Amino acid sequence: MTRSDAALKLRGGAEYGIDLEAPGMVHAVLVPAPVAAGALRSVDLAAARRAPGVVAAIGPADLAALLPHGGDPDRPVFPSTRILYRNQPVAAVAAETLAEARAAARLVRVDVEATPPLVDIEDRYPDWPTGLASDAPGVVAHVHARHGNLDAAFASAEFVHREVYRTSGIEHVALEPHACLAEVRDGHWRVRTTTQTPFGAREDAAEILGIPAESLEVEGTWVGGGFGSKGAAFLEPYALVLAAASGRPVRLAFGYRDEFFQGRSTLPAVIRLETSVRDGTITGRRVRLLLDTGSSLPGRDFATGYAIGFLLGPYRIPAFEVEGYAIQTNKPPFGPHRAPFAPQCVFAIDSHTDGLARRLGVDPVEFRLRHVWQAGDRTAFGQEVGPFGAIAGLERARTTVAEWRRTLPPGTGIGVGVGFWSTSTGAGGEVRLRLTPAELVIEQAEHEIGSGSIVRGLVAVAERLFGLPTERLRVVTTSTARDPYDSGVFGSRTVAALGRAIEAAGTAMLARLAERAKAKGTATLTVQDGKLAVGIGARSIPLSELLSAEELRDGLVVEGRHYGRSGAIDPSRVVEGSFYAYTDFTAAVHVAAVTVDRETGSVKVLRYAAFQDVGTTIDAGMFRGQVEGGVVMGLGSALTEETLWDPDGRMRNPGLLDYRIPTIAEVPEIEAVAIEGFPGAGPFGMKGLGEPPIIPVPAAVANAVADATGARVLELPLTPERVARALMVD
Amino acid sequence: MTSEVALTVNGAAPRRLAVPDSERLLDTLRWRLGLKGTKEGCRTGDCGACTVLVDGETTLSCLTLTHEVQDRAVTTVEGIAEDPEGRRVLAAFAAEDALQCGYCTPGFVVSLTGIRKELGASAPDSAVIEALQGNLCRCTGYLAIVRAVARIGNGNP
Numbered sequence: 001m002t003r004s005d006a007a008l009k010l011r012g013g014a015e016y017g018i019d020l021e022a023p024g025m026v027h028a029v030l031v032p033a034p035v036a037a038g039a040l041r042s043v044d045l046a047a048a049r050r051a052p053g054v055v056a057a058i059g060p061a062d063l064a065a066l067l068p069h070g071g072d073p074d075r076p077v078f079p080s081t082r083i084l085y086r087n088q089p090v091a092a093v094a095a096e097t098l099a100e101a102r103a104a105a106r107l108v109r110v111d112v113e114a115t116p117p118l119v120d121i122e123d124r125y126p127d128w129p130t131g132l133a134s135d136a137p138g139v140v141a142h143v144h145a146r147h148g149n150l151d152a153a154f155a156s157a158e159f160v161h162r163e164v165y166r167t168s169g170i171e172h173v174a175l176e177p178h179a180c181l182a183e184v185r186d187g188h189w190r191v192r193t194t195t196q197t198p199f200g201a202r203e204d205a206a207e208i209l210g211i212p213a214e215s216l217e218v219e220g221t222w223v224g225g226g227f228g229s230k231g232a233a234f235l236e237p238y239a240l241v242l243a244a245a246s247g248r249p250v251r252l253a254f255g256y257r258d259e260f261f262q263g264r265s266t267l268p269a270v271i272r273l274e275t276s277v278r279d280g281t282i283t284g285r286r287v288r289l290l291l292d293t294g295s296s297l298p299g300r301d302f303a304t305g306y307a308i309g310f311l312l313g314p315y316r317i318p319a320f321e322v323e324g325y326a327i328q329t330n331k332p333p334f335g336p337h338r339a340p341f342a343p344q345c346v347f348a349i350d351s352h353t354d355g356l357a358r359r360l361g362v363d364p365v366e367f368r369l370r371h372v373w374q375a376g377d378r379t380a381f382g383q384e385v386g387p388f389g390a391i392a393g394l395e396r397a398r399t400t401v402a403e404w405r406r407t408l409p410p411g412t413g414i415g416v417g418v419g420f421w422s423t424s425t426g427a428g429g430e431v432r433l434r435l436t437p438a439e440l441v442i443e444q445a446e447h448e449i450g451s452g453s454i455v456r457g458l459v460a461v462a463e464r465l466f467g468l469p470t471e472r473l474r475v476v477t478t479s480t481a482r483d484p485y486d487s488g489v490f491g492s493r494t495v496a497a498l499g500r501a502i503e504a505a506g507t508a509m510l511a512r513l514a515e516r517a518k519a520k521g522t523a524t525l526t527v528q529d530g531k532l533a534v535g536i537g538a539r540s541i542p543l544s545e546l547l548s549a550e551e552l553r554d555g556l557v558v559e560g561r562h563y564g565r566s567g568a569i570d571p572s573r574v575v576e577g578s579f580y581a582y583t584d585f586t587a588a589v590h591v592a593a594v595t596v597d598r599e600t601g602s603v604k605v606l607r608y609a610a611f612q613d614v615g616t617t618i619d620a621g622m623f624r625g626q627v628e629g630g631v632v633m634g635l636g637s638a639l640t641e642e643t644l645w646d647p648d649g650r651m652r653n654p655g656l657l658d659y660r661i662p663t664i665a666e667v668p669e670i671e672a673v674a675i676e677g678f679p680g681a682g683p684f685g686m687k688g689l690g691e692p693p694i695i696p697v698p699a700a701v702a703n704a705v706a707d708a709t710g711a712r713v714l715e716l717p718l719t720p721e722r723v724a725r726a727l728m729v730d
Numbered sequence: 731m732t733s734e735v736a737l738t739v740n741g742a743a744p745r746r747l748a749v750p751d752s753e754r755l756l757d758t759l760r761w762r763l764g765l766k767g768t769k770e771g772c773r774t775g776d777c778g779a780c781t782v783l784v785d786g787e788t789t790l791s792c793l794t795l796t797h798e799v800q801d802r803a804v805t806t807v808e809g810i811a812e813d814p815e816g817r818r819v820l821a822a823f824a825a826e827d828a829l830q831c832g833y834c835t836p837g838f839v840v841s842l843t844g845i846r847k848e849l850g851a852s853a854p855d856s857a858v859i860e861a862l863q864g865n866l867c868r869c870t871g872y873l874a875i876v877r878a879v880a881r882i883g884n885g886n887p
Binding site: 013014019175176227450621655664665 | 771
């Protein structure tokens, strides 16, 4: 199946945020904070305002006059008192040309009384594994939960396996930089932008600016890669406030250095794990997580409480105690990165599980099979597990491991990683179906970000629901002013949630058509004499008999919505903070084969297999694309990708030469296998696919390295230096 | 300094434009000629999204001054279908769904076209893949692109 966007994209015809322009447009540049921490004394814009071509130069003191209600005091567009991270935007300039805007931005004088920044969380809290108090300065969230008699489990254990894992910060590196074009006219605020969440960006930007959401219109473009980087508001408030100040359309586009400097991705963490074992079985676990949240983190409890679920599953653990601390540092804000923080947690827990099995002398796959969840089990938080393909995936993995042991050269390391995820359909999705004799149009809010969820996934769902051919179906997106509400392309939810909304709208539409036909029985849509018609039993009724003249012209419109429900956790297990229940249970079981150069520590991935729990395959091409793309992105996090920071809060590697993502020459053969038959939250029981394939990759690679060398690398990524050091220790 | 330069793009008659001496070909193509299929990525020569052909050779337009291509033939993704090799690449990418978000796609299409011209039709796939390392993709995991390369290599686009 060729993607419907292929012809346009192959010829360079797709318009992204960075391609937007408008008559009278001016160019914006943000003015960065010169240090990572300190008291902001003043921002002097006088010289910038006099510079050639400048149409607006604004700083903290100008916001009150530009924003009718002054904006959100908790999230000001520009800080007025404290600098929280290096390069934090403190002012912005718009000029006739980009060169003039850049020159003017350099004339802005930012006076800061610098203070020592907090950059490394372990430097600040050396006693974190045991001694950190939940109200210690810098701790912005603390979550705590427990269940069962952990002391007894530890006291009666044959041994307690204790390890500390460290994970690094990573960047999205969507190839398309952020860019938008904003205009403000007669109280109507409008921004065209590259976004995964048009409505989310609207709500967020309106809140930051202190304007009613209805007075802001967000129109998306094709998105050149998201991975979480293009959710909520980011550039939009800056461009909008400059548009308000200048009265001109304002273009604001990031360069790659800005992408790195402004972050909003995964940041470093330290995870301490202690697991007790008796009779070859896990009896208890204690977990302590210290998470760097950067300068801010919306929903801190969400990051810590939600991440912790990955440290306690997908295995049965009778007794546990878990504590998570979110620490504010002078780095850019933490933000979502494809399966936020899950690959890091799974690296820790599934390396730990693998090591535990090896310590017991049990085959790691068998050990996992003894403990892994299946339907009817309970999570650590007491939620009943639904249909879950982990055992089926592990059985396939066992066969693959055996085959590779026979066929790959001696010295090859083979490792397994097991991750899980849940399709986030809880956030709302709405669609509007429009039926004419020519086609069925699906009107909805999201733009294609690359996965195919919009151009292919929604169409594939509709094909299957209505039995209509592809060419009779069309997905249309305009802007938040016209489209039905949807919460965004994130959480592996898009096809599942919007697909269920299409299902709801379609059911209502068919019922209405049956009623109009005054016929008993279920209506279907068919193609009759080149036009869409309604079939009921053996009858085929042309739409001209069922639709009014107006409907024949504009379409019969029926809306549908889906707001999914998650299960419930047992609140008695929660001591403090928020922990989350899942909507469904999606397993990802991966097998990696590697060779390790014992002298240099360099790791080469030879083969890879991914057994992905999908519920039902909606489209085989999309499935393969998501699995291959997710695995390769995960190989980057496993082996090379890491943001590096100087003690003064300066990022050391803000570019693609020093922050290395995989290239085409480094990709192994990947076998992508769909595990079907364990239904999830989407239509036909499908499960979300955008995120699961990245989750177990660092674990599978690390376990393969351990298998090859006998050495356990406790820190991501597995750079040659770290691998070589682990080999020396052993 | 701004001075005049004659640009021959996608086989059209040469166009004379007044362009600053320091302007990059990427910006001239995108903002003066409206050829936005050539994508702006890193601007440091690391991602390959801005690749064009200059006299048939793959060239990073972000590292090329517009004045350097005076009197030379520039081909962008918008003109790639005029080239038989370009048509093979387009067909193979479409057949293999070798794209997702599409942002790196024009760079890959132009690079692969230039690489095939440079290495010749009988070049092994491994040499072609090696030469494609300068183009980064974050969505596909590259394997669909590798399959597109193989499809062309098999003479079956």
